[in-house]
Amino acid sequence: xxxxxxxxxxxxxxxxxxxxxxxxxxxxxxxxxxxxxxxxxxxxxxxxxxxxxxxxxxxxxxxxxxxxxxxxxxxxxxxxxxxxxxxxxxxxxxxxxxxxxxxxxxxxxxxxxxxxxxxxxxxxxxxxxxxxxxxxxxxxxxxxxxxxxxxxxxxxxxxxxxxxxxxxxxxxxxxxxxxxxxxxxxxxxxxxxxxxxxxxxxxxxxxxxxxxxxxxxxxxxxxxxxxxxxxxxxxxxxxxxxxxxxxxxxxxxxxxxxxxxxxxxxxxxxxxxxxxxxxxxxxxxxxxxxx
Amino acid sequence: xxxxxxxxxxxxxxxxxxxxxxxxxxxxxxxxxxxxxxxxxxxxxxxxxxxxxxxxxxxxxxxxxxxxxxxxxxxxxxxxxxxxxxxxxxxxxxxxxxxxxxxxxxxxxxxxxxxxxxxxxxxxxxxxxxxxxxxxxxxxxxxxxxxxxxxxxxxxxxxxxxxxxxxxxxxxxxxxxxxxxxxxxxxxxxxxxxxxxxxxxxxxxxxxxxxxxxxxxxxxxxxxxxxxxxxxxxxxxxxxxxxxxxxxxxxxxxxxxxxxxxxxxxxxxxxxxxxxxxxxxxxxxxxx
Numbered sequence: 001x002x003x004x005x006x007x008x009x010x011x012x013x014x015x016x017x018x019x020x021x022x023x024x025x026x027x028x029x030x031x032x033x034x035x036x037x038x039x040x041x042x043x044x045x046x047x048x049x050x051x052x053x054x055x056x057x058x059x060x061x062x063x064x065x066x067x068x069x070x071x072x073x074x075x076x077x078x079x080x081x082x083x084x085x086x087x088x089x090x091x092x093x094x095x096x097x098x099x100x101x102x103x104x105x106x107x108x109x110x111x112x113x114x115x116x117x118x119x120x121x122x123x124x125x126x127x128x129x130x131x132x133x134x135x136x137x138x139x140x141x142x143x144x145x146x147x148x149x150x151x152x153x154x155x156x157x158x159x160x161x162x163x164x165x166x167x168x169x170x171x172x173x174x175x176x177x178x179x180x181x182x183x184x185x186x187x188x189x190x191x192x193x194x195x196x197x198x199x200x201x202x203x204x205x206x207x208x209x210x211x212x213x214x215x216x217x218x219x220x221x222x223x224x225x226x227x228x229x230x231x232x233x234x235x236x237x238x239x240x241x242x243x244x245x246x247x248x249x250x251x252x253x254x255x256x257x258x259x260x261x262x263x264x265x266x267x268x269x270x271x272x273x274x275x276x277x278x279x280x281x282x283x284x285x286x287x288x289x290x291x
Numbered sequence: 292x293x294x295x296x297x298x299x300x301x302x303x304x305x306x307x308x309x310x311x312x313x314x315x316x317x318x319x320x321x322x323x324x325x326x327x328x329x330x331x332x333x334x335x336x337x338x339x340x341x342x343x344x345x346x347x348x349x350x351x352x353x354x355x356x357x358x359x360x361x362x363x364x365x366x367x368x369x370x371x372x373x374x375x376x377x378x379x380x381x382x383x384x385x386x387x388x389x390x391x392x393x394x395x396x397x398x399x400x401x402x403x404x405x406x407x408x409x410x411x412x413x414x415x416x417x418x419x420x421x422x423x424x425x426x427x428x429x430x431x432x433x434x435x436x437x438x439x440x441x442x443x444x445x446x447x448x449x450x451x452x453x454x455x456x457x458x459x460x461x462x463x464x465x466x467x468x469x470x471x472x473x474x475x476x477x478x479x480x481x482x483x484x485x486x487x488x489x490x491x492x493x494x495x496x497x498x499x500x501x502x503x504x505x506x507x508x509x510x511x512x513x514x515x516x517x518x519x520x521x522x523x524x525x526x527x528x529x530x531x532x533x534x535x536x537x538x539x540x541x542x543x544x545x546x547x548x549x550x551x552x553x554x555x556x557x558x559x560x561x562x563x564x565x566x567x568x569x570x571x572x573x574x575x576x577x578x579x
Binding site: 013038039041049063075078079081089 | 332523
């Protein structure tokens with residue numbers, strides 16, 4: 001079963017949430033220590049949506065259901081096969097000891113299933129303050145924002161919500177945060193393999209130190225000079241000015257910027273919706289500190 | 292990679308949409324000619340809903356798990372999952388019979404499933420969308436079977452039903468059902484047209500008017516041998532007339548089984564809405 005080429009232990013999954021800094025982290029890792037970069041396959045979303053937010057929430061006792069509890073080992077083997085075969089085809093030239101960095105923030109709802117199917121894999125959970133995540137997402141969806149532009153011709157129901165009803169859009173994004181980060185955390189707690197949890201704010205404050213910690217915890221050897229070069233190359237300060245700012249993919253990278261971006265009411269919506277995770281990762285001294 | 296005994300050609304898929312008679316048809320087929328029943332695995336929903344809902348831009352990325360460039364690999368993955376789970380659910384099907392997969396509510400994934408399993412047989416079961424909508428509305432009203440079942444089974448569904456019961460806004464409910472029909476039956480039709488293997492298109496109304504002949508026709512088209520006497524017995528066993536009175540009627544799973552009953556059940560406005568939304572399929576399957 002599975003691929004002859006790509007070893008599951010050489011997959012390094014990055015879970016968390018969109019607008020959480022995963023592109024930055026994956027870019028650095030995809031060019032360090034023999035890393036290759038698989039950018040958002042969304043395989044976690046494929047397998048996670050039905051299981052965690054669809055029929056799976058009520059039907060796992062139904063023996064005929066594709067995700068029947070009774071046949072868990074069978075469908076987990078098929079998920080494993082699905083991931084490894086797809087990765088091997090996509091990265092057919094991968095060297096035996098190369099790592100494949102799988103950036104999967106928007107598929108984090110399926111993290112528990114993926115890590116159970118691939119227990120040898122390494123995993124990173126990248127956490128960011130939900131208020132900054134939501135503020136960043138809202139900005140991207142505003143008129144002229146990069147996400148609004150991408151969706152312009154897609155005619156998706158719900159697009160434009162950020163402009164029509166920002167508070168409803170905020171609630172929806174906060175709910176998505178809980179789904180993704182909550183499931184990434186659940187997967188992290190169960191995973192027996194190499195794993196590390198980092199906060200975006202720590203990565204931003206001390207990038208090199210945090211990256212060293214990350215590689216060391218994942219038990220991946222990286223040359224110090226390679227790491228330093230990658231950290232420098234992808235530093236916020238080295239992104240050209242015209243590629244960053246409001247409405248752009250690279251917006252402000254300022255932890256705590258939500259205090260300027262969200263109204264008190266909006267911040268409260270996020271805090272209420274994400275309370276258990278916020279309290280765990282950003283204890284109360286950092287909450288309610290508006291203005 | 293088909294390391295199990297069950298073969299793709301042993302699978303007989305029933306696509307269409309919910310409230311179209313698929314339970315009745317699947318029950319008969321699951322008891323005839325060595326058939327076994329795999330009842331709503333929702334594997335079509337798993338793959339089809341995800342694929343359909345993806346933005347074209349996301350689908351077009353070559354890093355996407357279901358990217359066009361890697362179509363062969365992920366279709367193989369779908370095939371692997373279906374055959375392995377099917378083998379576990381119904382191991383006896385691999386040895387001596389075929390497996391009837393009732394999948395009306397996973398029909399949006401029919402094109403992917405049939406492409407992944409081209410040797411499989413398929414039945415496209417169609418029913419008048421106006422009768423389907425009337426049946427769904429009746430079954431989801433407060434106190435009716437589906438309403439109570441959902442409310443008791445899932446706290447989330449209970450909350451949604453309490454917030455927005457079909458009784459309060461039947462028009463909105465009917466509209467959703469019509470869109471669901473368009474998606475499920477439209478995808479099933481797409482799969483049917485592309486499928487090269489054994490296949491048959493059946494209308495619920497024909498099955499209701501003449502079940503034995505229609506079943507004979509289905510088996511003939513699918514090239515599945517069936518014992519005439521056994522088939523007649525199964526058709527008789529599952530006939531509407533043999534369902535106990537207390538198990539049928541308004542609000543029950545078995546409601547009225549009367550083609551054209553929508554004329555009594557839906558308001559003119561509701562009829563117009565269903566007809567407008569499902570127009571391309573209605574014109575093809577139920578021309579005026």
